[in-house]
Amino acid sequence: MPPTIALKIDVDTYVGTRDGVPRLLEIFERFGIKGTFYFSMGPDNSGKAIRRIFTRKGFLRKMLRTRAPSVYGLRTLMYGVLLPPPIIAARVPQVLRDTVARGHEVGIHCWDHVKWHDLLPWIPRNMIALELGRAFALYEEILGRRARTTAAPGWTVSPDSLEIQDALFLTYCSDSRGSYPFYPVMGGRRFSTLQIPTTLPTMDELLGENGITAATVNDHYLSLVKPEGLTVHTIHAELEGGVLAPVFVDLIERLRATGARFVTLAEAAQEALREEIPCCELAMGELEGRAGLVALQGERR
Numbered sequence: 001m002p003p004t005i006a007l008k009i010d011v012d013t014y015v016g017t018r019d020g021v022p023r024l025l026e027i028f029e030r031f032g033i034k035g036t037f038y039f040s041m042g043p044d045n046s047g048k049a050i051r052r053i054f055t056r057k058g059f060l061r062k063m064l065r066t067r068a069p070s071v072y073g074l075r076t077l078m079y080g081v082l083l084p085p086p087i088i089a090a091r092v093p094q095v096l097r098d099t100v101a102r103g104h105e106v107g108i109h110c111w112d113h114v115k116w117h118d119l120l121p122w123i124p125r126n127m128i129a130l131e132l133g134r135a136f137a138l139y140e141e142i143l144g145r146r147a148r149t150t151a152a153p154g155w156t157v158s159p160d161s162l163e164i165q166d167a168l169f170l171t172y173c174s175d176s177r178g179s180y181p182f183y184p185v186m187g188g189r190r191f192s193t194l195q196i197p198t199t200l201p202t203m204d205e206l207l208g209e210n211g212i213t214a215a216t217v218n219d220h221y222l223s224l225v226k227p228e229g230l231t232v233h234t235i236h237a238e239l240e241g242g243v244l245a246p247v248f249v250d251l252i253e254r255l256r257a258t259g260a261r262f263v264t265l266a267e268a269a270q271e272a273l274r275e276e277i278p279c280c281e282l283a284m285g286e287l288e289g290r291a292g293l294v295a296l297q298g299e300r301r
Contacts, residue, residue: 001227001228002227002258002259002260002261003225003226003227003228003231003255003258003260003261004229004230004231004260004261004263004268005225005231005232005233005255005260005261005262005263006035006036006196006230006231006232006233006262006263006264006265006267006268007033007035007036007233007235007262008035008036008038008151008174008198008232008233008234008235008265009021009024009035009036009037009038009234009235009236009237009240009241010038010109010151010153010234010235010236010237011037011038011039011040011109011236011237012040012046012109012113012153012236012237012238013040013044013046013072013076013079013088013113013237013238014044014076014079014086014088014091014092015072015075015076015238016236016237016238016241016242017039017040017088017089017092017095017237018091018092018095019241019242020236020237020238020240020241020242021037021095021099021237021241022095022098023241023242023245024235024237024240024241024245025098025099025102025104027245027248027249027252028102028104029102031252031253031256033252033262034103034104034105034262034263034264035104035105035262035264036104036105036106036107036149036174036264036265036266037099037104037105037106037107038106038107038108038109038149038150038151038174039088039089039096039106039107039108039109039139040088040089040109040110040111040112040113040153041087041088041089041108041109041110041111041134041135041138041139042087042088042089042110042111042112042134042135042138043079043080043085043086043087043088043111043112044076044079044080044085044086044088044113045079045080045085045112045113045114045115046072046076046077046079046080046113046114047076047077047078047079047080047081047082047083047085048080048081048114048118072238080114089138089139089142090138093142096139096142096143097142097143100143104264105149105264105265105266106143106147107147107148107149107150107151108132108135108136108139108147108149108150108151109150109151109152109153110131110132110135110150110152110153111131111132111134111135112131113153114153115131116131116152116153116154116156117153117154117156117292120152120156120157120158120161121158125160125163125164128158128160128161128164129164129167132150132164132168135147136168147170148170148171148266149170149171149172149173149174149265149266150165150168150170150173150174150175151173151174151175152173152175152295154292154294155175155176155177155198155294155295156175156284156292156293156294156295157175157176157186157282157284157295158186158187159186159187159189161175162175162184162186162189162191162193162282163189163191165191165193166191166192166193170193171194171266171269172193172194172195172196172265172266172269173193173194173195173196174195174196174197174198174232174265175195175295176195176197176198176282176294176295176296176297177197177198177199177287177294177295177296177297178195178197178198178199178280178296178297179197179199179297180197180199180229180230180272180297181194181195181196181197181230181268181269181272181277182194182195182197182277182278182279182280182297182300183195183277183278183279183280184279184280184281184282185279185280185281185282185301186281186282186283190279190301194269194272194273194277195282195297196230196232196265196268196269196272197232197297198232198233198234199226199230199231199232199233200221200224200225200231200232200233200234201224201288201289202234202235202236202289203217203235203236203239203240203244203247204236204239204289205287205288205289205290206220206289209288209289214244214247217247218247218250218251218254221233221251222254222255222258225255225258225260230263230268230271230272232265232268235248278300278301279300279301280297280298280299280300280301281297281298281299281301282295282296282297282298283295283296283298284296
């Protein structure tokens, strides 16, 4: 049975939106497949991520291992520190419109990527609501419709952020790492928004680890793809839409050769809702290749 693949595209930065997304749209059109794009709507404060050197074990090693300056560009690494941060979606609204026009699913990644990723545990609930509210407002202003899905930066969540998602009556979210769709239970509370977790490691988690290189990473990916069930692969506009675009094209070609079926996350959610969906623990924990904690799917409840 051929695998079912959902491609989730996280768009973290202004450069990733301006340059990476159009390149990915061309690649997707070439292969006749659709993906689910999550856009960072507000300020690109990428430069402030430098503080992770002091707060997140392994962050500096990851930056060097993935050659972040060449991937993101020096200008991006100065936004929010030495250069004023551009309001991403307001600067390049046509990119969002083009993504919708080409038939892809579009959702919200965040308002301020670095703020959410680094500070969520300390942000009061009303401020979390404000962060999402600003993103939703600009999204609706640009696209003329309400967002129906979100995906947390860095797979970073809290009971408060999950509660706010429930209040927004979203169709589903993709905030976690795991194996199959589920309803999250966190901090002793059950939440009602379906989670569709990322099931594969990301490129930046793999490259430079365990001898994996750009020339061998797709061999590793093909060994991880499940012949049954849903495989969710998160890519980044800054990586697979940038210097690693040829590697991503090779992956798509090899997946197509297996007969893989590509779906959007919305289609995956519709298929999941035809079956009984379990409740599972969701907790922040460590994941190989990442600096800091991510939301991990746990045992069934």
